Amino acid sequence: MPDTAPRGMAMINAFDPAAAPALSPRERAMVERRQRLLGPAYRLFYEHPVHLVRGDGAWLFDADGKRFLDCYNNVASLGHAHPRVVEAIARQAARINTHTRYLHDTVLDYAEALLATLPPALGHVMFTCTGSEANDLALRIARAHTGGEGIVVTSLAYHGVTASLAELSPSLGEGVPLGRHVATVSPPDAYRGGPDMPARFAADITRAFAGLARHGIRPCALLVDTMFTSDGVFPDPAGFLAEAAAAARAAGALFIADEVQPGFGRTGRMWGFERHGAEPDIVTMGKPMGNGHPLAGLAIRPELLERFGSRARYFNTFGGNPVSAAAGLAVLDVLRDEALPANAARVGAHLLAGLGALAARHAILGDIRGAGLSIGAELVRDRATKEPATAETARTVNALREGGVLISASGPAANILKIRPPLCLSTEQADLFLDTLDQALAAG
Amino acid sequence: MPDTAPRGMAMINAFDPAAAPALSPRERAMVERRQRLLGPAYRLFYEHPVHLVRGDGAWLFDADGKRFLDCYNNVASLGHAHPRVVEAIARQAARINTHTRYLHDTVLDYAEALLATLPPALGHVMFTCTGSEANDLALRIARAHTGGEGIVVTSLAYHGVTASLAELSPSLGEGVPLGRHVATVSPPDAYRGGPDMPARFAADITRAFAGLARHGIRPCALLVDTMFTSDGVFPDPAGFLAEAAAAARAAGALFIADEVQPGFGRTGRMWGFERHGAEPDIVTMGKPMGNGHPLAGLAIRPELLERFGSRARYFNTFGGNPVSAAAGLAVLDVLRDEALPANAARVGAHLLAGLGALAARHAILGDIRGAGLSIGAELVRDRATKEPATAETARTVNALREGGVLISASGPAANILKIRPPLCLSTEQADLFLDTLDQALAAG
Structure with a gap:
């Protein structure tokens, strides 16, 4: 590695x-x-x-x-305690809070509004309650689509606390072992890595997938926080992530942008990957999505979901419920209205x-x-x-x-x-x- | 098997x-x-x-x-839309909604009230947002404690949708493969299984762990919904679950009671395992815990958490936040006040x-x-x-x-x-x- x-x-x-x-x-x-x-x-x-x-x-x-x-x-x-989100939660909770096995307009209105903030290729959205659940689901879908298991992450990445995410979150420390199907690469650190970092980051990814393949582990996904937050915050030079995504795709892997931390306007744009001109196959999101209300999810290119959807149904009891959807809509409204x-x-x-x-x-x-x-x-x-x-x-x-x-x-x-x-x-x-x-x- | x-x-x-x-x-x-x-x-x-x-x-x-x-x-x-829960959520959301890395009284008040409904041996509680996250965390802890991986579930069990739970939830269908470390047993069906079912259920569990051991897979846990809801609802005769738990313990496994569906009063008692006189090592809970608000968690014997706690920290961004805790407290209050x-x-x-x-x-x-x-x-x-x-x-x-x-x-x-x-x-x-x-x- x-x-x-x-x-x-x-x-x-x-x-x-x-x-x-x-x-x-x-x-x-x-x-x-x-x-x-x-x-x-x-x-x-x-x-x-x-x-x-x-x-x-x-x-x-x-x-x-x-x-x-x-x-x-x-x-x-x-x-x-933003009053518009609090009000949206209180109003919908007083009316009804069911789940996605009944028809409800709010989850569809929210899905549409959310997808409108993303590249048009990302046509479907699925809802969870936490960023961990979103990344976990993204990996299940990526495995079903690629038939591979190999995951590349950065060396101090954090992607969640489920069993399958803890084993690819090296920031949890040595007490939490990494999976054998997980390879790490140094983060794109332009301060310590020098000016050739972006090209080297992509080359490291290529080498990491090749190393996995040498062990018989087929490629599944490159999974990165688009601001490399837990690695130490590495935004520049804008554009390097597009090269990294291309390297992952050339290896046969998907590019999953973990926007749980950078998403929803934090970087000055709606999504962290936008600065880089990178087009993710799957975008996972969470933390600020409900301004504190437990709401998370993923957006995905529809063709990548076909195999998973034909074999597995997906249901998350609280995911995408009417109250969560109302909170999410209010967040999008406030992001826009307050610029x-x-x-x-x-x-x-x-x-x-x-x-x-x-x-x-x-x-x-x-x-x-x-x-x-x-x-x-x-x-x-x-x-x-x-x-x-x-x-x-x-x-x-x-x-x-x-x-x-x-x-x-x-x-x-x-x-x-x-x-x-x-x-x-x-x-x-x-x-x-x-x-x-x-x-x-x-x-x- | x-x-x-x-x-x-x-x-x-x-x-x-x-x-x-x-x-x-x-x-x-x-x-x-x-x-x-x-x-x-x-x-x-x-x-x-x-x-x-x-x-x-x-x-x-x-x-x-x-x-x-x-x-x-x-x-x-x-x-x-129970008004007391709606009011608790609205009031706390308007005040503050942070997380468990700051001190906050409500999560502690709630933890104390929740543990008071459980057997005294279950001394710690940990909070998640969904039943899936609760079961996933329970398995991580059980693996750390036992050093084993072998899990026994019933043949149409459902325990959640994370990657590690889907592979032990046979009710998701053949499109979702079971893990190699997972053995299934027939549910305790007194209607089709006949009067010797309880003893046979325990014997099946013993045999299942032995079968796993024959494949070099050491015991981790027996994980069952205490009402066997997705298997077909099997409550009687009360008591058989204590035998099943004893069989699991004799094999070196923990007994995890999945109370996500039966818990919080549904069976006429607070917890489904109470009818059976069974004492779980870990109790997982979710669905009705916040009456619709995304709130879930687990209770555990403190000594089982030592190994996990010494190696891994646990943080769930939304889990146990002040709004969730306020919702959970309101649920406990209403369960009591409305009997x-x-x-x-x-x-x-x-x-x-x-x-x-x-x-x-x-x-x-x-x-x-x-x-x-x-x-x-x-x-x-x-x-x-x-x-x-x-x-x-x-x-x-x-x-x-x-x-x-x-x-x-x-x-x-x-x-x-x-x-x-x-x-x-x-x-x-x-x-x-x-x-x-x-x-x-x-x-x-």
């Missing part, structure tokens, strides 16, 4: 339960209650976990009334410029990159060696939290600030983020 | 698109629009699909204002007695069985030979639909009426069902 698997790693920005004694009595009691009730597999964010009770736009409020600027959560993308993709592009450009200005004063900011409001800022100890500033990144994330700004980090060395505010972020809020970051970096 | 796999089968009670020309222009347009937008894997119920627009208690209303008595849907178990499990027991007994009286006049009713409001009525052409009355069952289900009552069918010969009304069904509504069934059977 052309790539080295990432080292076993704890979760980035996780609260360490050993630090519980330093918390307030109320927080400590909540942490202990969580461990007692939810068990050992759940994690909290931050050295000092956040106890949130209310949200409004990009603002979040904790139990003491302290205000936080949300620069991280990519689910409530329209802003927290949120354009706002993401505008405020994202402002943030990138502001981060660039900070980099002129803080040498630790080794690289700034992003598209729209999906931004990575890589912290290094030395701009020449690019040595990852891992501990400093953790300190910065936690200092921002104490300063009232919520973000997290990503990447194999956990040294990349992951900045993903709601799409409604204003220029003033962006400036507040930049000022708080400036102070955090100055404090070291 | 001790069982013969079921024949390849189309979905029971599915609409045949070839019959679209017989529909009204509006219905035909909706069916065509569905096929165009959602593709070939989706199915509708009934020869004449139902176009529902409103629900209230056990009543459903179609676009023409026609009223249907819902005797089938096991999701809106409290009754359709719905007791109502299910009372009205279920009334239905069983009424079906028994119908059987005295309709020889086609070969067997009546159930617990609470989970009822199966098996139609046979001859009570001596027990020849399945498959075509007659389909006619009856469709005649009931035309008569304003919604049910469906199950079992390998599709000859078992599956009757699962909301738990709020009144005696008068039960009598309306019985009268409508009487007429349908009389009409042949």
Whole structure:
């Protein structure tokens, strides 16, 4: 395989339960209650976990009334508790909430509106409740169509938590083994990989499918987050994804664009693959799709669904129910009426410029990159060696939290600030983020 | 393997698109629009699909204002559009909807209330959005704990639609292959299997795990719906499930009770396994858990989670979010305040007695069985030979639909009426069902 698997790693920005004694009595009691009730597999964010009770736009409020600027959560993308989505959910829930084995107009209206945002070749949509279910279904369909099993993902990819997705999500760490049918490739990292990266990324994919074939594993799909979010946010140069998709297709595999994180306007365009001029065979989507309501799904070229549809029926009890469809429609309406993709592009450009200005004063900011409001800022100890500033990144994330700004980090060395505010972020809020970051970096 | 796999089968009670020309222009347009937008894997119920627009208690209303008595849907178990659940969802959605990596009280209050309904040995609960995700997670945990992969299910089981569950859900048909690590056993059918069935069911499980072991596949879990709903509804004699669980444990496997369909009061008790005195290692749950809101999860003995929790973290973006938790709490409150499990027991007994009286006049009713409001009525052409009355069952289900009552069918010969009304069904509504069934059977 052309790539080295990432080292076993704890979760980035996780609260360490050993630090519980330093918390307030109320927080400590909540942490202990969580461990007692939810068990050992759940994690909290931050050295000092956040106890949130209310949200409004990009603002979040904790139990003491302290205000936080949300620069991280990519689910409530329209802003927290957006009234139009809340109203759509409440109205439809009060009327009826059934499933797709009865006729209902709303799921069809929603399917039509959603497909209208996608390339015309993607003619069918199927609904699930979570991004995991969407990726899991996409793989079932891709296997049925190709007759192959071989999957190529990036070396720190995250695609979901079902059994079949955990085994192709290396970011879950060494405790969760990868499948034998899974090959990883280095992410398209233009900062560390250099200017020939895009061509090399495509070549790596070709080599990965060839390696699988050498083991008798036939090609199924290239599955990538189109912003490579958990790998460390790699958007540029726009266009490289089209080459990668072509490499996958040349190997006989499908190209599945995982838009669970980049989709619905985050990159300044509706879908992350649009920047690259890449045409996916299947697009999976989730997180912001219902602005918090559990709604996800996939869009697909109809001819790829024929074999699966002739052998298997598909039913998801809650997937595409009238309430979910109403929530999804409201999200599309708000994205359009409030021009949120354009706002993401505008405020994202402002943030990138502001981060660039900070980099002129803080040498630790080794690289700034992003598209729209999906931004990575890589912290290094030395701009020449690019040595990852891992501990400093953790300190910065936690200092921002104490300063009232919520973000997290990503990447194999956990040294990349992951900045993903709601799409409604204003220029003033962006400036507040930049000022708080400036102070955090100055404090070291 | 001790069982013969079921024949390849189309979905029971599915609409045949070839019959679209017989529909009204509006219905035909909706069916065509569905096929165009959602593709070939989706199915509708009934020869004449139902176009529902409103629900209230056990009543459903179609676009023409026609009223249907819902005797089938096991999701809106409290009754359709229950105002207390709608209000809980609307109120919390308007306030905040985040996730389990921040502290929040509601998910903990809900976890505590839910665990209080379960045996004390089940100390941890984990939240997902769908029953599929709950079963998928249960299997990941069971594999981590046992180190084995071997799964035993019943021969027409349904446990979900993720890749790892489809391969152990034989009810999906021959187009969806079973995994090599999956063995099936005949369901505990006291009608066709005779009085020694319970002991034989346990013996079959022992033999199935032995057969897996002979192929080098170590034991992982016995996974059963505690009412065997898709196999044909097999509740009696109460107690046999404890023997089956003991057989699984003796083989070194865990016993996972799939309560996605029987749970939350349907059988007249909170959980289906209670009738049997069986103590599961893991309980999975879903469908009625949020009365339509996408909410599911599992409860587990804490010691079984240690290995998984030490190697893998678990995060489900929407699972256990504050809105889901508020919906789940409201469901538990309504179950208690409206004494719905007791109502299910009372009205279920009334239905069983009424079906028994119908059987005295309709020889086609070969067997009546159930617990609470989970009822199966098996139609046979001859009570001596027990020849399945498959075509007659389909006619009856469709005649009931035309008569304003919604049910469906199950079992390998599709000859078992599956009757699962909301738990709020009144005696008068039960009598309306019985009268409508009487007429349908009389009409042949």
